[in-house]
Amino acid sequence: MSSESVLGTGSNATERGPRRALGWGFFLSELAVLFRRRRTWAMLAALAAVPILIAVAIRLTDGGDGRGPAFLDRITQNGLFVGLSALAVAIPLFLPLTVGVVAGDSVAGEASTGTLRYLLVSPVGRIRLLIVKFAAAAVFCLAATLTVTVAGILIGLALFPVGPVALISGDTVSVAESLLRSLLIAIYVTLGLLGLAAIGLFISTLTDAPVGAMAATVVVSIVAQVLGQLSQTEWLHPWLFSYYWLDFGDLLRQPIEWSSFGANALLQLAYVAVFGALAYGRFATKDVLS
Amino acid sequence: MTRSWQRWIPAVAVPAVVAVVAVVGGVATTASADLPDKTPQEVLALVGASDVTSFSGTLFQSSDLGLPDLSSISGASGSSGSSGSSSSSDSDAAGTFDATSALELLTGSHTARVYADGTDKLRVQVLDQLAERDVVLNGSELWVYDSSDSSAVHSTLPAPGDAAPGEAASGDVPTTIPTPDELATQFLAAVDPSTDVSLGADTSVAGRSAYDLVLTPRTDATLVGSVSIAVDAETGMPLQVEVFARGDSSPAFEVGFTDLSLDAPSASLFDFTPPAGTDVTEKDLSAEGHDATDAGPGAPASGAADAAEPTVTGEGWDAIVETTISGDLSALTSNPLFAQVATPVAGGSALQTTLVSVLLTDDGRLLAGAVPVSALQAAAAQ
Amino acid sequence: MFAQKVTDLGERASGGELAIETRGLSKRFGRSTVVDGIDLAVPRGAVFGFLGPNGSGKTTTIRMLLGLAGASAGDIRVLGQAMPAKLAGVLPAVGALIEGPGFYPFLSGRDNLRRLDAADGYASRATRSARVDRALERVGLSSAAHKKVRAYSLGMKQRLGIANALLTPRELIVLDEPTNGLDPQGTREVRALIRSLAAEGTTVFVSSHLLSEIEQMCSHVAVMRGGRLVAQGALDELRGAGRTHVRVTVAAPDAALAASTLARLGLARPTAAAAASAAAAPAPAGGALPPADTRTTTDAAAVLIDGPPAPAPAPAPAPVTAPAPAPVTVTAPAPAPVTAPTPAPVTAPAPAPAPVTAPTPAPVTAPAPTPAPVTAPAPTPAPVTAPAPAPTPAPAPVMVEPPSAADVATATDGTGDRVVEGELPEAVAAEDVVAALVGAGVRVRGFAVERASLEDLFVQLTGEGFDVVQ
Structure with missing residues (x-):
């Protein structure tokens, strides 16, 4: 019996169109839910506070003290560095924290509010739900990174002089190109967070307690970075999803060093594939009892 | 239900595919090519006839000398912009590339990009995380730039274009990473009756087919097992140098191209102007320029910048370099780096790696060579 | 199978x-x-x-x-x-x-x-x-x-x-x-x-x-x-599967006759109780119905033949949308047995609750004791209501208590009257029982019919701890 006969005829015809293959409607709905939460905006505001705090602190103390990334010192000379410095500061902890919250909450949060069963009965399709959840988490990664970058650029414009930007190769590029590179870096960092988002999605399918999934995801990101610091685990380093996180500096070289961009993308793709498959394995036939 | 195991198929298959892709990808880059047969002498001649002057490529260098990882320490001292080693007279900006940098070269791995255009244009970029050290040669203009402390050294070379292409230029330039070209030149210069030259299986480096020239010391007295030089079949350009310790199957030191293009790089790359706010030092290289060079390719010359005129005993692979440390010895021995790498032995402190040994005697003599520490001790006792 | x-x-x-x-x-x-x-x-x-x-x-x-x-x-x-x-x-x-x-x-x-x-x-x-x-x-x-x-x-x-x-x-x-x-x-x-x-x-x-x-x-x-x-x-x-309990109070000498009459009508597994307790039982049940509008059946109702008829609450078939706080107790002249599993007319109010009491002792001759098995788990017709054989120890669906050999119980009360009880088969109307008793010459002092409610049925089916009302 085909599905058409199940759908019935007559009055249903006006209510049910042909199934939209891509399901953009649900994706948009997912984004709407994500970005209508106060929590999401609180996290983005906290991320925006990072460059603002850095800029204000440097403005008040009249210059950096040499700690942190070297080009932090250059903020006083060029406000466009605020965004980059803030990214370097936010990458190890703040960005993984927010991504962990969003990704860890993705399925477990729906389970805990009881909406998961209604979504599945709608029916949303389990694989489609996973894909949409991951896509929404990816959009959040981009939003978070752009928030840091844009807030940094804006506060830099407000507090510091702005001019042509010196790259770490020593070459100088125009403001327009530096903005383009900032955008590229935001994309790079976003890509770098996708692996963590996939891990969070997988963890989120393991439990009905969103807080646990969020915490576990954040812990995973911290553990990965600690392992990345230990020389004893050097063989493991290139396989850690955090391996390329701070290599966004390669986009500040002249010419741009694309190899880390490509390697980062490949690594994250592998993480997304592996943990996406794990999440599918876990979620495809999971008993939804919440 | 009975089908529940099927849902795990992707979870098993995907990591398998990822692993296969990773392994196959690694194999593909090292897949050996089938090249016309040549004798070692023909390959040596090929290297000699090499005339590549314009290229851009990425160099990867890694050392596995059995030393502890010093990157954190050297990185810290590097970013503070001061030499960790001593009361050096090299207190100028070139101090960035002093013994600490040389030690850094002996541990871990580095990536550098090299751009060369003709005989007088060269740019080497040592890529650090969120930082970069640049050497830019444009005609007679030489810039050394370090982004970690926004410092730059500017020099004007006395006789531009005088030296041979590439090797001479880079030989004059203080970099922390030797190019395969430089290194191969040094090793090939050492080819003499003490060395057996043979050809290994054809190989592939940076996507290019290459002959594998293998130099094997005929003596047992050296720590060096063999040196493998990958020679580009097309141009004769050395693409990779691997130094194997005796009895070791993986290279103790290697440097090679991971990416190479023979196209001329953009001219703007050599047009260097330090950014505003850079601490620029003017330096005349004509007199003391070679001083800093010693710390570069010569791996055994750790700390040589501080040494007086060295004397060499022996010849070939088991030669021993001896020199006397001028100045305050305690400044060196109190260095945390020194404490970390050196072990006390009879008559002084020794640094033992898989390829070279260094002995600092209590009376201030420094002996080094690609020989065991015991050979150095014997030499010191003479 | x-x-x-x-x-x-x-x-x-x-x-x-x-x-x-x-x-x-x-x-x-x-x-x-x-x-x-x-x-x-x-x-x-x-x-x-x-x-x-x-x-x-x-x-x-x-x-x-x-x-x-x-x-x-x-x-x-x-x-x-x-x-x-x-x-x-x-x-x-x-x-x-x-x-x-x-x-x-x-x-x-x-x-x-x-x-x-x-x-x-x-x-x-x-x-x-x-x-x-x-x-x-x-x-x-x-x-x-x-x-x-x-x-x-x-x-x-x-x-x-x-x-x-x-x-x-x-x-x-x-x-x-x-x-x-x-x-x-x-x-x-x-x-x-x-x-x-x-x-x-x-x-x-x-x-x-x-x-x-x-x-x-x-x-x-x-x-x-x-x-x-x-x-x-x-x-x-x-609902039809629920038991209907008949309690007859007769002069003591007629007890055996009454019992055999009831047995002949097919009243199964009768039990006997003292008339006093039997007479006392209906009072609280019939007189004090729970006020909850969700109750639709009385637990028990009894009408003594000699006594005045119990006040029958006005039949209020609750309209669909209107609140119906009144107890929906319906008295009907006969416990019309359901003969077909008709799907309820969905627009109509809930099917009329089971009639409870039959106070009309019409002197008609007793019909043949043919317990038509309308409620029996029909093996062939209406498979809808006949689920596939389940490996459950539960009684066959629908028919909860299969009729067994008639065994009318009698009891003596203190006044010399006897109480004879039995389960009324579905096909037998209460008035038929009375008619049969009268026809047999039994001196009937009292006659009560207790209709087992769905509640009783479900409590029985589901065991203890079953919530009946909200």
Whole structure:
């Protein structure tokens, strides 16, 4: 019996169109839910506070003290560095924290509010739900990174002089190109967070307690970075999803060093594939009892 | 239900595919090519006839000398912009590339990009995380730039274009990473009756087919097992140098191209102007320029910048370099780096790696060579 | 036998007779079996009550029906399709409220519905707003549509959950405990809603632990107990399966005659009790009916032949939408036995509750004691009500107490009268019993008929701890 006969005829015809293959409607709905939460905006505001705090602190103390990334010192000379410095500061902890919250909450949060069963009965399709959840988490990664970058650029414009930007190769590029590179870096960092988002999605399918999934995801990101610091685990380093996180500096070289961009993308793709498959394995036939 | 195991198929298959892709990808880059047969002498001649002057490529260098990882320490001292080693007279900006940098070269791995255009244009970029050290040669203009402390050294070379292409230029330039070209030149210069030259299986480096020239010391007295030089079949350009310790199957030191293009790089790359706010030092290289060079390719010359005129005993692979440390010895021995790498032995402190040994005697003599520490001790006792 | 049954079910499923059909459906969590081999058969167009105490496996069964949980064993067909396999095709035609509402507290009621509608890949975006508003209106939430769900009461959330089930025209609506958290008014509205849905031809599957819920709304019912299906069938059939207890007070010498007369009429397994206690029993039961409007049957009612007739409450067949606080006790002249499992006319009020008392001792001759087995588990006809043989120790569905050899019990009371009791077969009218007794020359001092209620039946089916009223 085909599905058409199940759908019935007559009055249903006006209510049910042909199934939209891509399901953009649900994706948009997912984004709407994500970005209508106060929590999401609180996290983005906290991320925006990072460059603002850095800029204000440097403005008040009249210059950096040499700690942190070297080009932090250059903020006083060029406000466009605020965004980059803030990214370097936010990458190890703040960005993984927010991504962990969003990704860890993705399925477990729906389970805990009881909406998961209604979504599945709608029916949303389990694989489609996973894909949409991951896509929404990816959009959040981009939003978070752009928030840091844009807030940094804006506060830099407000507090510091702005001019042509010196790259770490020593070459100088125009403001327009530096903005383009900032955008590229935001994309790079976003890509770098996708692996963590996939891990969070997988963890989120393991439990009905969103807080646990969020915490576990954040812990995973911290553990990965600690392992990345230990020389004893050097063989493991290139396989850690955090391996390329701070290599966004390669986009500040002249010419741009694309190899880390490509390697980062490949690594994250592998993480997304592996943990996406794990999440599918876990979620495809999971008993939804919440 | 009975089908529940099927849902795990992707979870098993995907990591398998990822692993296969990773392994196959690694194999593909090292897949050996089938090249016309040549004798070692023909390959040596090929290297000699090499005339590549314009290229851009990425160099990867890694050392596995059995030393502890010093990157954190050297990185810290590097970013503070001061030499960790001593009361050096090299207190100028070139101090960035002093013994600490040389030690850094002996541990871990580095990536550098090299751009060369003709005989007088060269740019080497040592890529650090969120930082970069640049050497830019444009005609007679030489810039050394370090982004970690926004410092730059500017020099004007006395006789531009005088030296041979590439090797001479880079030989004059203080970099922390030797190019395969430089290194191969040094090793090939050492080819003499003490060395057996043979050809290994054809190989592939940076996507290019290459002959594998293998130099094997005929003596047992050296720590060096063999040196493998990958020679580009097309141009004769050395693409990779691997130094194997005796009895070791993986290279103790290697440097090679991971990416190479023979196209001329953009001219703007050599047009260097330090950014505003850079601490620029003017330096005349004509007199003391070679001083800093010693710390570069010569791996055994750790700390040589501080040494007086060295004397060499022996010849070939088991030669021993001896020199006397001028100045305050305690400044060196109190260095945390020194404490970390050196072990006390009879008559002084020794640094033992898989390829070279260094002995600092209590009376201030420094002996080094690609020989065991015991050979150095014997030499010191003479 | 079983194989025959399987093909039988399969053929009918393709004909689309059954909205839900399960065979040997089981669910185990570790070592505990939560649902144990149940064979549900929900006819299309029925209002199907799924009754059972909390923890009897109702919700787990519903989760399996909707593909939320995988079955450990057994097959499911919903709307004629194999369920876990054809889930994407089936579920758009199914609306559901599962174990309470689940909504995003930070979204308004309307936005929550829009979200769930967007999740349905088949739902048209163009008509979304209209459909959401219509669903909200249908459950009476239009005025609160813009409020955040955080501010909703449990009852409002429950209504919103029902509205979600109504977003698109459905062929099947599954409502798990739909009246949880609702006040009496809300409960009545939900009941009315379900009836109107059924009137539109939608199959409604309602689970509840409240008998009164089921009894008022449903045409069919299944009873769960400890993960097993202990009864299933049309509600009228089940109701008919209830025992009718006849208690006759006779002059002591006539007791044996009365007993044999009753036995001849087919009154099964009679019991005897003292007349005093028997006479005392009806008073509180008949005189003090629980005020709850959810009660539709009296536990017992008795009319003494010699005494004045019990005051009969006005028959109030509660209109669908109107509140009916009056006890819906209906007195009828005869306990007209149900002869066919007619699916209840869904627009009509609930089927008339079982008549309780027959105070008319019409002196007619006793009809032949032919206990027509209308309520017997018919082996061939009406397979709808005859589930496949389940490996359950429960009595055969519908017929709870099979008649056994007549054995009328008698008892002596203190006054010299005797009480003779027995279970009235379905085919025998109470007045026939009286007529037979009179015809046999028995001096009848009192005659009472106690109709066993559905409550009694379900308490018996489901064991202790069964909630009868809210």
